[in-house]
Amino acid sequence: MSVVRHHSLQSGMEFDGYRLEEKLHTGGMAALWRITDLQQRHDSGEQAGQDGPALIMKVPLLYSSEDPTAIVAFEVEQMIMPKLRGRHVPHYFGAGDFDAQPYIVMEHIAGDSLRSRFEKAPLPIDEVVDIGTRIAHALQDLHRQHVIHLDIKPSNIMFRSDGTAVLIDFGLSRHDRLPDLLDEEFRLPMGTGPYISPEQVLGVRNEPRSDLFSLGVLLYHLATGERPFGHPTTISGLKKRLYRDPIPPRNHRAVLPAWLQEIILRCLEVMPQARFDTAAQLAFLLQNPEQLQLTARADKHTQDGFLSVVKRRFQVGGAEPALLHSVSEQLAKAPIIVAALDLASGSEALAESLRHITRRMLQTEPGARLACLTIRKVSRIGMDDSLIQQGENIHVKQLVDLKHWARPLDVDPDKITFHVLEAPDPAAAIIDYAHNNRVDHIIIGSRGSSALRRYLGSVSAQVVAEAACTVTVVKAQEKE
CATH class of the missing domain: 1.10.510.10 (Transferase(Phosphotransferase) domain 1)
Structure with missing residues (x-):
């Protein structure tokens, strides 16, 4: 590792296999440099080009401030960034020690800040x-x-x-x-x-x-x-x-x-x-x-x-x-739980089983928020069939049925919500809802028997296979 004087960094300088190209920003405690990876060690990133991903190097301003928190804060960031993953943080590539040249190399997020x-x-x-x-x-x-x-x-x-x-x-x-x-x-x-x-x-x-x-x-x-x-x-x-x-x-x-x-x-x-x-x-x-x-x-x-x-x-x-x-x-004290229900005629036993499991889960998670969910399956071709023959709105009826199902649970109104989703694919709708709302746990029913078992079973199986959270499948044996 080459030794660099911290306060003498200039464009074109090379060390640790990186070349400083341009100083992009100077803040109160650190400067950001656009850099080139001379050894082409990195092959992934948000703005990858012919020479690899666009990288920046964060360098603490050790000689421009008397505030010791600048050094400690940089140490904290060097500890935390390697632990982070996902699209909501910059991708981390490496760091340099304080005994030579301290820095952090990370993905360059193009665009403006908030x-x-x-x-x-x-x-x-x-x-x-x-x-x-x-x-x-x-x-x-x-x-x-x-x-x-x-x-x-x-x-x-x-x-x-x-x-x-x-x-x-x-x-x-x-x-x-x-x-x-x-x-x-x-x-x-x-x-x-x-x-x-x-x-x-x-x-x-x-x-x-x-x-x-x-x-x-x-x-x-x-x-x-x-x-x-x-x-x-x-x-x-x-x-x-x-x-x-x-x-x-x-x-x-x-x-x-x-x-x-x-x-x-x-x-x-x-x-x-x-x-x-x-x-x-x-x-x-x-x-x-x-x-x-x-x-x-x-x-x-x-x-x-x-x-x-x-x-x-x-x-x-x-x-x-x-x-x-x-x-x-x-986070463990306040999970988001979804109860995915089919409230069609003939599913009373399954609905009661779902309510029993949901009640037990809420008793063990008193800080949880419960989202009661049902899917109104619609055609992929848009049609205005929201009214049944008696003139009653199906969407409203299903919403009322959801609230009726949940009433015995006696959940604080601030901790429960109700949703009727209209979608051609019930499983995909449940999975998308769980993803978009960062759901922690899905409770879903699957009939033990009946003419609809194959259809409902496929929904629960798909949710189990594709949902990025815990799924509990509840079964109830019903008479043919």
Whole structure:
């Protein structure tokens, strides 16, 4: 390994089999270089060309700052990035040690960061929802890999050419299964002023819902053009979010729907347990707002009064939120469960078996969200056959039947949703729904006997084979 002086990097320089081509960006703690892999060791990447994938090298600015967190944050990123996989993070290729030239080589994500969209805020509501959903999916994928980002902000979110959100810069992150160097060495809050969560201000670094708070700040800004907590630069300024609620978004922009204000203000709750349980649940409700249970947040027009603020200040002053052992613990406490039902005549016994299994599962997973799902099989050729002869809407009837099936389960209304999907292929519809909503577990029925056994059995078998989550198949013997 060749030894390089950290502060003398220049275009054209070669070391460790890489050549520096162009400095793309210089931030507060690191610089990004476009590089060439002279040894052509890497043969995959988002922007692969004739000479292999497009790569960038991240190099810490060790001589431009007196802040020791720059070094520790770079060590953290060197530890975490090799552990990450998937489309929501840059592909990792290698790293250099501090005893020669520290660096991280990673996939170059082409395109702009989310920061460019903030210049256009407020954005159309559909775009705000779409961006929020894609970021929430990226966060859920990251959390499933035992990592809390803890620095979600516009410049740390990129988008692939297909729209997939990519999270970058893991210097302030926390990995459940690795040492937390930042927590061990520093006591000041770690994060970015406008986006840091209340618990981070208090030094708590193991709460995955901190990332949901930061996403709530992004949604607020994209929807209104304003920051909910301004841009504080002092500890006392950061602590105000522990007791001072933001101006309701609809005060800034009256056309915002009540359900979107409900979602944004819930993300911005002081206590993590008052937010959404997981990023997957947040994404689910952004995509299915009609299933959201509205509260007083939705109609809020003013900030809380003086007495409420004083009371909250005494309640949270000096107190830390309840701590979790890991991000994995939080995800395990709040799975999304789908009960996929066929409520056609003659399936009563199977429906009861499904309800029994679902009840048992909810008893063991009290924080779960239940999605009750049925498929209305339609022709591939579009026809308007939504009304039966008596004039009753089939879609509405099936929705009512779903709610009737679920009523004995006595699930909190905030934890259950109902969906009638119209599709020519029931199995594919269930699989797509599970994928799009990051479902953790599917419960589906399969008849033990009857003329429809072959058809229904094929649906459950296909779901078992292709769904990227746990599937429980429930069978019930019925009389011929």
